[in-house]
Amino acid sequence: MLRAAAWPLALLAACVAQPPSGPPPSGEAAAIEANRRADTYLRSGDLEGAARQYREAIRLARSVEDAESIATNAINLSIVYQRLGRADDARASLALLLERDQLPYSSERMAQAALRRAVLDLEERRSASASEWLERAAAYCGQRGCAVSSAIQNVRGQLALEAGRLDQAAASAKAALSSSRASGDRAESANALRLLGTISIRAGDAAAAATYLGEALAIDRELAAPRKIYLDLIALGRASALRGDRGAARSYYERARAVGEADRDADGAAQARALIEALGDNVQARQPSPGRP
Amino acid sequence: MQEDLARPRRFIGIGRKVSLFLVTAVIGVIGVILLVGYKQGVFVRHTKIYFHAADAFGISKGTSVRLFGLPVGSVSDLDISDRGVKVELSIISDYTPRVSKSSRARLLREGYIGAATIQIVPGGEPGHSLQPVVDGDEIEYVPARGVVEMVDDFKTQLTPVLNDLRKMIVELNQPNSDFRKSLAGANAVLQQLPETNREMRQVMRDADTTLLAVGSQAEGTLGSLGRVSAQLEQQLPVLTGKLATTLDTISETSAQIRDTTRKNGEALHEALVQVPGLLRDGGELVRDGQEVVGAARNSWLLRDNVEAKSMRSLPVDSFESTAAGGAGVQR
Numbered sequence: 001m002l003r004a005a006a007w008p009l010a011l012l013a014a015c016v017a018q019p020p021s022g023p024p025p026s027g028e029a030a031a032i033e034a035n036r037r038a039d040t041y042l043r044s045g046d047l048e049g050a051a052r053q054y055r056e057a058i059r060l061a062r063s064v065e066d067a068e069s070i071a072t073n074a075i076n077l078s079i080v081y082q083r084l085g086r087a088d089d090a091r092a093s094l095a096l097l098l099e100r101d102q103l104p105y106s107s108e109r110m111a112q113a114a115l116r117r118a119v120l121d122l123e124e125r126r127s128a129s130a131s132e133w134l135e136r137a138a139a140y141c142g143q144r145g146c147a148v149s150s151a152i153q154n155v156r157g158q159l160a161l162e163a164g165r166l167d168q169a170a171a172s173a174k175a176a177l178s179s180s181r182a183s184g185d186r187a188e189s190a191n192a193l194r195l196l197g198t199i200s201i202r203a204g205d206a207a208a209a210a211t212y213l214g215e216a217l218a219i220d221r222e223l224a225a226p227r228k229i230y231l232d233l234i235a236l237g238r239a240s241a242l243r244g245d246r247g248a249a250r251s252y253y254e255r256a257r258a259v260g261e262a263d264r265d266a267d268g269a270a271q272a273r274a275l276i277e278a279l280g281d282n283v284q285a286r287q288p289s290p291g292r293p
Numbered sequence: 294m295q296e297d298l299a300r301p302r303r304f305i306g307i308g309r310k311v312s313l314f315l316v317t318a319v320i321g322v323i324g325v326i327l328l329v330g331y332k333q334g335v336f337v338r339h340t341k342i343y344f345h346a347a348d349a350f351g352i353s354k355g356t357s358v359r360l361f362g363l364p365v366g367s368v369s370d371l372d373i374s375d376r377g378v379k380v381e382l383s384i385i386s387d388y389t390p391r392v393s394k395s396s397r398a399r400l401l402r403e404g405y406i407g408a409a410t411i412q413i414v415p416g417g418e419p420g421h422s423l424q425p426v427v428d429g430d431e432i433e434y435v436p437a438r439g440v441v442e443m444v445d446d447f448k449t450q451l452t453p454v455l456n457d458l459r460k461m462i463v464e465l466n467q468p469n470s471d472f473r474k475s476l477a478g479a480n481a482v483l484q485q486l487p488e489t490n491r492e493m494r495q496v497m498r499d500a501d502t503t504l505l506a507v508g509s510q511a512e513g514t515l516g517s518l519g520r521v522s523a524q525l526e527q528q529l530p531v532l533t534g535k536l537a538t539t540l541d542t543i544s545e546t547s548a549q550i551r552d553t554t555r556k557n558g559e560a561l562h563e564a565l566v567q568v569p570g571l572l573r574d575g576g577e578l579v580r581d582g583q584e585v586v587g588a589a590r591n592s593w594l595l596r597d598n599v600e601a602k603s604m605r606s607l608p609v610d611s612f613e614s615t616a617a618g619g620a621g622v623q624r
Contacts, residue, residue, distance in 0.1 A: 028347075032602045039605050040449050068376070069604055076607045085615045112609045119613050154611035176611075183395075184416075184423060191612045228612065 031060040031069045035076075042080065051080045058096070071097055071109035078116050082123070090120055108147060111140035115148050118155050127162055134159065150180035150188035157195050161202065170199050190219035190228060197235050206243035213239060226263040230256050230272075237275065246279055253279070338386040341369060342426050344398050344434040345376040347603070351400050351409040358382050358411045359401075360391060368411065380434070382411065384426075391415065392432075393423045399435045436603055466565050476558055483554065486547040490540050501533050 038053030054077040061069035074096045081090035097105055097113040105113075114137035121130035137152050153176030160169035177192035179185075193216035200209035213236045220228035237252030253276045260268035330336065346352070349371055358366040369383035384392060395416025402409045414435070416423060426432065465472050505526060 028604075029602075032604055035604050036445065036602060037449070040446055042607075044449075072604045072606050075609065076605075079607045079609075079613060082613060082615060115609055115611075116613075119609075119611065123614055148609055151609055151611040158611070182423065187608065187610060191610070194612070227614070231612070 028061070028064065028066055028069060031057045031064075031066065031073070034060060035069075035073055038073075038076065038080075047080055047084050051077060051084065054080060058093075065103060067103040067105050068109070070103065071105050071113065075109070075112055075116055078113075078120070082120060087120055087124060091117065094120075107140045107142065111137045111146050111148055111152075114140055115151055115155065122155060122158060122162075125162070127159055130155070131159055145179070147183075147185075150176045150183065150185050150192070153179060154188060154191045154195060157192070157199075161195070161199060166199055166203055170196065173199065186219050187223055187225070187228075190216045190223070190225075190232075193219070194228070194232060194235060197232075197239065201235065201239055201242060204242070206239045209239040209242070210236065226259055227265070227268075230259045230263070230265065230268050233259065234272065234275070241279065250276055250279055334385065339366065339369075339383040340386045340389045340426065340428050341381055341383055342392075342428070342430045342432055343379055343381045344432050345374065345379055346434045347377045347436065349378040349380065351402065352378075352380055352411065356409060356411055358384065358398075358413060360388055360413045360415070365392075365413070380411075389427075390425045392426050394426055394430055394432070395423065396426070397433045397435045462565055466562075476554075480551065480554065480558075483547055483551040487544050490544045490547075494537055494540055497533055497536055501529055504529055 034053045034057035038050045038057060041047075041049035041053060054073050057073040058070055058077065061073060074093045077093040078090040081087070081093060094113050094117050097110060098117060114133050118130045118133040118137060121127075121133060134152060134155055137148065140146075141149055141152060153172050157169045157172030157176060160166075160172055173192045173195040177189060177196070180188035180192060193212045197209045197212035197216060200206075200212060213232055217229065217232040217236065220232055233252045233256035237249045237256065240246075240248035240252060253272050257269050257272035257276070260266075260272055352368060352371065354368055354371060356368040357364050358368065365388040366382055366384035368380060370379075370381035372379045372381075380398075382398070392413055393416040397414045397416070398411050399414060400409055401412045413432075464470050467473070
């Protein structure tokens with residue numbers, strides 16, 4: 001009886017035995033280390049140190065042809081370079097993905113890289129180039145959408161606002177708001193609300209602008225994003241100035257100045273001071289560019 | 294003869310009994326197989342999804358998959374791929390509406406001895422889809438957070454402090470440093486102190502002589518001051534002697550201070566010479582500590598509770614701009 005049961009038992013044991021596990025990939029370890037060091041530098045505010053570590057991570061990832069690591073670190077490096085004000089270097093880091101296509105990068109990463117390129121061009125007001133890269137990002141993203149769909153819509157809205165097409169800008173911003181809320185992307189929701197507020201100011205609807213911007217400010221405060229809070233406060237100040245409430249406008253500008261100073265944003269604080277001084281002479285302050293006061 | 298071959302009574306109907314026994318056995322075996330299959334979920338529809346992990350330590354076929362602590366499936370397959378280990382999960386289809394595409398899997402162990410399970414953390418983070426998973430979808434694997442990362446952070450923060458300390462020590466060691474100059478100046482002052490002491494004693498002796506002369510001259514002319522002069526004449530030598538003793542004591546003390554200072558300076562110099570070596574040893578200790586932590590991290594006791602390192606992506610923001618002076622973190 002026991003002998004008869006031995007064969008099924010042996011067969012069962014062989015079936016449930018754990019297969020030998022393979023060795024862990026070692027080529028990525030050094031690149032991951034550099035990436036994590038860069039992250040530490042970034043969190044401590046050392047942008048130059050972060051850029052140096054991201055460059056090292058890219059070099060290590062390229063040495064083992066790790067496409068995903070190359071793409072991740074190249075996009076991260078472009079963000080750090082942009083924050084450093086080195087737009088050309090930011091474009092050069094994205095060129096690893098966008099202009100040298102030897103390695104098979106995922107469509108998600110390509111969409112992110114193209115979107116980053118569009119954002120860089122938009123900041124320098126190269127609208128034509130930004131539009132071109134934005135459409136490439138949308139193409140990589142596909143019809144089913146991707147993680148950066150909301151961001152693409154927001155950039156599209158900013159480009160339309162730059163061109164003075166308010167209806168188109170509002171449509172893109174609302175599409176971005178809907179998409180970001182569906183996907184739970186609160187940062188892009190706040191961006192869409194800020195864009196809608198700016199469009200409302202441009203259209204002369206101060207009440208609607210204040211509503212949109214108030215919602216954006218609430219989200220950005222929850223996300224603890226100082227730069228976004230600054231932008232929201234400046235836009236709220238402009239909305240207040242638009243409806244003739246100088247006291248409220250001054251209060252918002254003062255808050256924006258305090259946020260800029262606390263965030264070590266000397267330019268932002270100076271711009272807030274200039275807006276406060278201009279309140280006395282000209283209540284109808286300059287119309288803002290989308291998110292870039 | 295025919296009676297000899299007659300079948301015994303106890304074998305009457307034996308064929309029917311054997312058939313009945315075999316049929317019962319077969320039905321029993323089939324029943325057991327069906328029962329085991331039912332318990333193993335063979336008759337439940339499953340959806341297969343997968344994730345890629347750097348390694349499969351702690352994961353094996355059959356490892357339970359849990360959602361909100363409830364078992365919803367198991368690991369159905371493990372395979373080595375270009376991105377590490379491809380782990381296939383078989384999820385009961387009834388639960389898939391609660392598992393979004395942005396869900397993440399993480400390896401969890403209940404205590405140090407308990408069995409490892411794979412926990413599915415439902416998505417909901419910004420920038421990710423909330424659509425439920427379908428057959429063949431890939432979800433993200435989140436390795437457990439690690440002690441090594443904390444050590445790295447600590448090391449990153451400690452390195453500038455150590456560098457500053459090393460610079461300070463090097464500066465103290467330089468022959469032209471302010472510290473060395475101060476020590477040399479103090480030494481020179483102390484060396485001049487005995488000479489000053491001798492000069493002061495000479496001054497006191499001169500004063501004594503002068504006072505004696507003045508006292509004798511004033512005896513004849515200043516009668517009213519005679520007693521005072523006499524007292525001064527008696528007391529001044531005593532005072533001078535005491536002062537001389539005091540000055541001798543000061544001289545000895547200053548010599549002792551000089552010796553002590555010189556010895557302390559030599560000891561300090563020796564300590565300063567040893568400090569760079571100690572700092573190097575400290576660095577080696579830190580590296581050794583990292584190796585020990587790394588080894589401990591790979592041990593079966595800790596590896597499932599320590600997050601493996603993975604690449605971190607910065608969020609791609611539509612309002613990204615040239616940063617403020619600070620960290621510039623947008624989210």
